[in-house]
Amino acid sequence: MTGKDAARMTTGVTELTALLAGIEQRIDHWAAATTAWLNVAGGGGGGKVTGSAIDKFIRPTVKEMLHEPGSVVAGAGFVAGAGLLGPDRSYIAWWQGEDLERVDALANFSPQSMSRYVKTEWFKVPLETGLPHVTGPYIDLLCTDEYVLTFTNPVRRLGDIVGVVGMDITAQTLERTSLAALRHIGPGAALVNAGGRSIVCASPAVDAGDVVSPAPEAAVYAVGRQFRIFSATA
Structure with missing residues (x-):
């Protein structure tokens, strides 16, 4: 590898790390x-939290995310677990697109609404581990109907995890924002998730969701909390 090639690779890794x-x-x-709000203005001390109060707090942040120049976010919001609004209720405050389309609002009026979310990886894992999580790429049938990554973080009230905030980013958007950096790393470079599935690859032969492994000669870089870059795929 020449010095110029090494510099290009370093530039690509740096750009993806920053993204x-x-x-x-x-x-x-x-x-x-959101945790701070729930523990103060949102009804700190164990008081009642309402869906309208959640909407009023969450929606302006989502609007900012979706409308800011260069945004990579396709949709975002908050999903409450059982106990925050009632013992047998979840609550979703989630919007997507430039028009801020409300996602699945009718689920908030159904006693069975919890079943739509409690078993999903993006909801269940942060609640069980208490840690941020990234789900995908997967086909998002609840919201975008596209291949997405969903980033979710747990939210706490009085020390207990009561829900998650999350952001959807489509694989197409990640390809648009990261493909040039991957090409700096190599013609077969790939950004992969923790399970070894491709998110974006510089090679057109590899699609989002394909299982890939590093070529024997590949360099492997850890980026973000749950991702790796292979400089070449096998």
Whole structure:
């Protein structure tokens, strides 16, 4: 590898690291702000929290995410677990697109609404682990009907996890924002999730969701909390 090639690879890794760090930091700050709100203005001390209060707090942040120049976010919101609004209720405050289309609002009026979310990876894992999680790429049948990554962080009230904030980012958007960086790394470079599934690959032979492994000669870089870059795929 020439010095020029090494510099290009370093540039590509740096750009992808910055992209993912920006996404993760954004949702970390949002989770912290939502936790703070729930423990003070949102009914701190164990008082009643209402769906309308949640909407009023969550929607402006989602609107900002969706409308800011260069945004990579396709949809975002908050999903409450059982206990926050009632013992047998979940609640979803989630919007998508430039028109801020409300997602699945009717589920908030159904006693069976919890079943739509409690078994999903993006909801269940943060509640069980208490840690941020990334789900995907997967086909998002509840919202975008596209291949997406869903970033979710747990939100707490009085120390207990009571829901998640989350952001959907389509694989198409990630391809648009990261393909140039991957090409700097190599013609077969790929950004993969923790399970080894491709999110974006510089090779047109690899699609989002394909299981890939690093070529024997490949360099492997850890980026973000749950991703890796292979400089070449087998």
